[in-house]
Each structure stands twice: as structure tokens, then as C-alpha cells.
Amino acid sequence: xxxxxxxxxxxxxxxxxxxxxxxxxxxxxxxxxxxxxxxxxxxxxxxxxxxxxxxxxxxxxxxxxxxxxxxxxxxxxxxxxxxxxxxxxxxxxxxxxxxxxxxxxxxxxxxxxxxxxxxxxxxxxxxxxxxxxxxxxxxxxxxxxxxxxxxxxxxxxxxxxxxxxxxxxxxxxxxxxxxxxxxxxxxxxxxxxxxxxxxxxxxxxxxxxxxxxxxxxxxxxxxxxxxxxxxxxxxxxxxxxxxxxxxxxxxxxxxxxxxxxxxxxxxxxxxxxxxxxxxxxxxxx
Amino acid sequence: xxxxxxxxxxxxxxxxxxxxxxxxxxxxxxxxxxxxxxxxxxxxxxxxxxxxxxxxxxxxxxxxxxxxxxxxxxxxxxxxxxxxxxxxxxxxxxxxxxxxxxxxxxxxxxxxxxxxxxxxxxxxxxxxxxxxxxxxxxxxxxxxxxxxxxxxxxxxxxxxxxxxxxxxxxxxxxxxxxxxxxxxxxxxxxxxxxxxxxxxxxxxxxxxxxxxxxxxxxxxxxxxxxxxxxxxxxxxxxxxxxxxxxxxxxxxxxxxxxxxxxxxxxxxxxxxxxxxxxxxxxxxxxxxxxxxxxxxxxxxxxxxxxxxxxxxxxxxxxxxxxxxxxxxxxxxxxxxxxxxxxxxx
Numbered sequence: 349x350x351x352x353x354x355x356x357x358x359x360x361x362x363x364x365x366x367x368x369x370x371x372x373x374x375x376x377x378x379x380x381x382x383x384x385x386x387x388x389x390x391x392x393x394x395x396x397x398x399x400x401x402x403x404x405x406x407x408x409x410x411x412x413x414x415x416x417x418x419x420x421x422x423x424x425x426x427x428x429x430x431x432x433x434x435x436x437x438x439x440x441x442x443x444x445x446x447x448x449x450x451x452x453x454x455x456x457x458x459x460x461x462x463x464x465x466x467x468x469x470x471x472x473x474x475x476x477x478x479x480x481x482x483x484x485x486x487x488x489x490x491x492x493x494x495x496x497x498x499x500x501x502x503x504x505x506x507x508x509x510x511x512x513x514x515x516x517x518x519x520x521x522x523x524x525x526x527x528x529x530x531x532x533x534x535x536x537x538x539x540x541x542x543x544x545x546x547x548x549x550x551x552x553x554x555x556x557x558x559x560x561x562x563x564x565x566x567x568x569x570x571x572x573x574x575x576x577x578x579x580x581x582x583x584x585x586x587x588x589x590x591x592x593x594x595x596x597x598x599x600x601x602x603x604x605x606x607x608x609x610x611x612x613x614x615x616x617x618x619x620x621x622x623x624x625x626x627x628x629x630x631x632x633x
Numbered sequence: 634x635x636x637x638x639x640x641x642x643x644x645x646x647x648x649x650x651x652x653x654x655x656x657x658x659x660x661x662x663x664x665x666x667x668x669x670x671x672x673x674x675x676x677x678x679x680x681x682x683x684x685x686x687x688x689x690x691x692x693x694x695x696x697x698x699x700x701x702x703x704x705x706x707x708x709x710x711x712x713x714x715x716x717x718x719x720x721x722x723x724x725x726x727x728x729x730x731x732x733x734x735x736x737x738x739x740x741x742x743x744x745x746x747x748x749x750x751x752x753x754x755x756x757x758x759x760x761x762x763x764x765x766x767x768x769x770x771x772x773x774x775x776x777x778x779x780x781x782x783x784x785x786x787x788x789x790x791x792x793x794x795x796x797x798x799x800x801x802x803x804x805x806x807x808x809x810x811x812x813x814x815x816x817x818x819x820x821x822x823x824x825x826x827x828x829x830x831x832x833x834x835x836x837x838x839x840x841x842x843x844x845x846x847x848x849x850x851x852x853x854x855x856x857x858x859x860x861x862x863x864x865x866x867x868x869x870x871x872x873x874x875x876x877x878x879x880x881x882x883x884x885x886x887x888x889x890x891x892x893x894x895x896x897x898x899x900x901x902x903x904x905x906x907x908x909x910x911x912x913x914x915x916x917x918x919x920x921x922x923x924x925x926x927x928x929x930x931x932x933x934x935x936x937x938x939x940x941x942x943x944x945x946x947x948x949x950x951x952x953x954x955x956x957x958x959x960x961x962x963x964x965x966x967x968x969x970x971x972x973x974x975x976x977x978x
Contacts, residue, residue, distance in 0.1 A: 410873065412872055412873070431875055431877075432875045435873065435874065435875040436875075439873070440873040441873070442867070442869030442870060442872075442873055443869075444867060444868075444869045444870075445867070446866050446867040446870055447727075447865065447866060447867050447868075449865050449866065449920050450915055450919045450920045451862065451865055451866055451919060451920045451921060452641075452644070452919060452921075454637070454641045454644075455862060455866075455919070455920075455921045456862075456863075456866040458859075458862075458921075459859055459860075459862040459863035459865075459866060459921075460863060460866075460870070460874055462859035462862075462863070463859055463860055463863045463871065463874040463875065463876050464874040464875055474636075474637070474638035475638075477637065477638070478636060478637045478638060481637060487637065490637055490640070490641065491640060491641065491644055493919065494866065506867070506870060509866075509870060509874075510873070513874075
């Protein structure tokens with residue numbers, strides 16, 4: 349079903365970051381990020397406090413932000429690909445919702461495919477749109493104008509615009525920020541199902557650690573130290589998310605307890621005193 | 634249960650019918666425009682004269698082919714050019730208030746025309762003095778290039794581009810007043826008349842030029858219709874599809890300046906059409922640019938064609954400057970449209 353990369357070396361398949369750094373002219377936001385290869389079939393949570401550079405990291409992987417270091421997808425340094433080629437493999441869902449315009453949702457989907465998959469036939473495109481809308485339960489919205497939809501509904505259209513392109517790597521920047529409980533689950537379940545079909549890998553920036561615990565195989569925690577954002581920890585969510593790490597990363601006193609079904613849950617009790625917090629200062633050397 | 638694609642096709646077919654209806658209405662106003670004028674001409678004579686010019690008396694033939702028809706066609710072309718320019722500008726700058734008028738292009742063209750009038754500069758070509766349209770075009774094009782330069786050099790956001798355009802509008806208006814202040818009474822009269830907008834300067838040469846530019850820009854914009862639609866749905870989204878948003882904006886604004894400057898150079902200041910044409914198209918057709926762009930051009934053409942008819946009929950025996958009509962009649966119509974929609978929504 350996936351169109352990309354028919355001959356991928358099993359040993360290199362997946363996403364790997366080597367010494368990744370990104371920033372703006374005078375300040376670096378991310379520095380020296382090394383992430384061992386994560387194989388396809390994984391849903392990776394990207395967490396960390398506000399302004400730590402989660403969006404910057406996702407944009408850097410998508411190639412929408414200048415970087416130092418390397419982003420390897422299936423062993424290929426993405427910087428060696430052209431922007432178009434790169435975005436055929438990488439689907440990026442921006443944090444901003446689609447605009448409230450008088451475009452109808454179906455047209456937003458058509459334009460996404462026309463721009464990013466010009467080689468698809470009309471029938472193929474229509475088919476793909478119908479499938480994504482059915483999966484996400486959005487059929488009723490297809491002919492409604494975006495300016496008649498709620499923020500959450502537009503966020504779902506944005507997700508559909510990304511999923512319909514069938515990229516190999518999905519990057520989702522807070523895809524549930526405007527959604528109620530039911531739709532939050534719908535989004536995570538859909539992404540999970542897409543990954544479980546095989547061949548796909550997703551990195552999802554979220555604030556809700558319990559969503560990460562419940563749905564993700566992997567977690568990457570960013571935190572600030574020595575004036576830049578760095579990797580604090582990475583691994584299995586249940587092992588990585590400890591009270592000590594939560595205190596270090598977020599400056600909160602928190603517990604990790606198990607619910608009646610045995611799943612771990614993060615319960616944040618109180619904010620710690622400001623001095624121990626490491627966010628806020630954007631560093632100069 | 635019909636498929637989603639089939640439902641959308643039916644939805645899109647309705648828009649194509651609406652476009653066809655607008656084109657039909659435009660054809661009707663075009664003929665009506667030709668049938669109105671100070672020297673009455675029967676409706677049947679107009680049709681006969683168009684199909685068999687030789688069947689008319691010489692006097693009527695000259696009026697129809699050298700006055701009525703060029704005026705009417707020019708109104709249509711300029712209206713279409715301004716409507717299309719406004720629509721592209723509103724999308725590129727992501728601002729419903731953007732138009733060649735509100736961003737100072739019309740004012741720049743007026744300053745250029747005034748400079749030609751005041752300096753007495755003449756440039757003879759094709760048997761007419763083209764100094765005024767040439768300088769009007771040059772100034773309007775320079776104004777957009779200035780805006781472009783800012784956008785490109787300083788990586789300005791669309792909002793600052795709009796603000797800069799408004800600043801330009803005021804600067805050029807001040808320059809226009811300055812030129813009017815130093816002009817002698819003859820030149821002053823010419824300047825004032827130019828800034829009111831008039832179709833009386835239409836000749837077949839000018840029409841051919843405007844038509845060529847309009848056609849080229851229409852085809853050119855058609856090629857980026859999908860990218861513009863994607864941009865309308867969200868800038869970050871468009872970028873994530875691989876659209877080079879900055880370049881798309883730059884190229885679109887370049888096309889807009891060519892369209893608007895050409896149109897304005899020959900007819901003078903005509904505001905409002907470039908602002909409202911796109912809004913009417915948006916209400917009727919939505920913002921899928923395959924329908925929205927031609928719809929805006931048709932709406933602009935309809936507006937100016939209608940204004941041309943009114944300019945000849947409101948005061949019997951007098952042809953009012955068309956720029957006055959578009960604003961005086963267009964504004965209340967537009968307000969009614971917007972308010973009516975708000976109540977309905």
C-alpha cells in the first residue's frame with residue numbers, strides 16, 4: 349500500500365538523528381541531538397516543556413528549517429534530497445490549524461494532493477480522500493466550508509490533509525490541541541492503526557503524557573541545559589517517565605501510578621520552586 | 634449512498650453552472666452597454682450592426698464600432714483584469730482588504746499620469762500620445778516592485794506588506810496633491826479627469842494590449858490555481874506540501890502588478906472593482922481557485938460593464954466618469970450583499 353521506497357535495507361530502515369542542531373541567526377534552539385535508529389512500526393512521542401523546541405525539531409526533520417547534523421530516513425541523509433523529494437517521504441502536520449476560509453474540506457484535500465502528489469491520477473486521489481475521511485469519520489464535513497467548522501474540526505481536516513498523502517514518516521505537531529476527549533482518542537487510534545499496517549513511523553509532539561504512555565512505543569524528552577535544548581532521555585515511555593525526570597524536565601512534583609487496568613499514569617501534584625526550573629532562559633554561550 | 638467524489642462533483646458542477654450564468658449575464662450587459670448612449674440607437678440596430686456592419690448607416694456604424702464597442706469592451710477587460718488582480722492579491726497577502734486600490738497601485742498610476750500631464754512629456758506611437766498610460770504603468774509597476782522589494786529583502790510578513798502598501802497609498806496621494814498644486818489650470822483639469830476614471834480613452838490598439846496581458850495573466854494564474862488554493866487553506870500546510878510559499882507570493886504579486894498597472898494605465902483610477910469583485914465571487918463560488926479566479930474576473934467585468942451602462946443613463950445626455958459610478962453605486966450594493974449574507978448565516 350505504501351508507495352515509497354520499495355528496496356529498503358532492513359538494517360537501515362527507520363529514523364535516526366546524528367548531532368542534530370537547529371536555530372535562528374543568533375540563537376541556537378536545539379543542540380547536539382543524537383537519537384539511535386528507531387525502526388518503522390513505532391509511534392514516538394516527543395515531549396518537553398513549552399518553548400523547548402519540539403516544533404523546531406519536527407520542522408528540522410521535515411526540512412522546513414535549516415539544520416546542522418544529519419537526519420537519516422532509511423539510511424538516506426534527507427538533506428541530500430530535494431525539498432519535493434523529501435516531502436514525498438515525510439508528512440508534516442503543522443501546529444497551526446487550517447485557515448477558516450470558504451474552501452470546502454474536500455477542496456482542501458484535493459489541493460493538498462495536487463500540490464504534493466501531482467503524479468496521482470484523479471481516481472487514485474478521490475479514492476485516497478474517501479478512505480481517509482471514512483477512517484477519521486469526517487464524511488459529514490466533506491462539503492462544509494472551513495469557516496463553518498470548529499477549530500477542532502479544522503484540526504481534523506489538517507490531519508486528513510497530511511494522512512492522505514501516505515508519507516513514510518509522519519510528523520505531527522500537537523495534533524490534539526483543539527480536540528475533545530473522543531477526538532483525541534480517534535486521532536491517536538488512527539495514527540496507531542496507520543503505523544501497525546506496517547512501513548510507517550510517526551513522531552508526535554504532545555503535552556498529554558498519559559496519551560504518550562498509552563499509545564506510544566517510544567518517548568523522546570527534550571529539556572534545557574547549558575542554554576540550549578538537548579535530549580534529556582529517550583526510550584520506552586513507562587521506563588523513561590519517572591518522578592525524577594518529570595521534576596528535571598518540567599519542574600513539577602509528580603507521581604507515576606498504575607490504574608485499575610495496570611496502565612501507568614502520570615499525576616502531576618504541584619509546580620516546584622522556580623530556581624530548579626530550567627526553562628525560560630534562551631541562552632548565549 | 635453515493636460516493637464522496639460523486640457528491641463533490643455534483644457540488645462542483647453547480648459552480649460551473651454559476652460561472653456559465655455569470656458569463657451569460659456578462660454577454661447581456663455587454664450588448665446592453667452598446668445599446669445605451671447619448672445618441673440613441675435601437676437595440677435591433679446594435680445587433681444588426683455587430684453582425685452585418687454594412688447594413689447600418691455610416692454615422693451609426695462609426696458610433697457603434699469606434700465608440701460604443703471599444704468603450705464596452707474596454708469596460709469588460711479592465712473590470713476582469715482588476716477583479717482577477719484583486720483576487721490573487723487577497724490570496725497572496727492573505728488579506729480580504731487587499732486590492733490594487735487599497736495598496737496604492739491606483740494612486741501610483743495617478744501620480745505617473747499626472748507627471749506626464751504636468752511635464753508636458755509626449756510620446757507618439759501608433760498615432761496617439763502614449764506618454765500618460767506609459768508613465769501611469771511605470772509608476773504602478775514601480776510601486777509594486779517597491780512592495781515586493783520590501784517583502785523579499787526583509788522577509789516581511791504579509792501584514793507588514795499590507796501596511797507598507799497603505800503607507801504608499803498615502804504617500805502617493807500627497808504627491809498627487811503636490812502635482813495638482815503646481816499644475817496650471819489646463820493640466821489640473823486633465824489630472825482631475827484622469828483620476829475619475831474614464832473609458833473615453835479606449836481605442837482598439839489599447840484594447841488589444843489589455844486583452845493580451847489579461848489573457849496571458851489568466852493562463853499564467855491558472856497554472857498556480859492549485860497552489861493558491863492550498864495556500865488559502867493554510868500557509869504552514871502549503872509549505873508542508875512542498876509549495877515554495879515565498880516564491881508563489883512573489884510571482885503572484887508580480888503578475889498582479891502587471892495586470893493592474895496595464896488596466897489602470899488606460900482608464901484611470903477605478904477603485905472598488907478589484908476589492909469587491911473577489912468578494913462577490915467568494916460568496917457565489919467559494920475559494921477553490923479554479924472557480925474563484927475566473928469568477929472574480931467575471932464579477933469584476935460585470936461590475937464595470939454595469940457601471941458603464943449606469944454612467945450613460947443616470948443623467949440623460951451626460952456620460953459620467955465611471956470611477957464615480959463604481960463607488961457610488963457599488964458600495965451600497967456591496968453592503969447589502971454582505972449584510973444580507975450575515976443575516977442569512
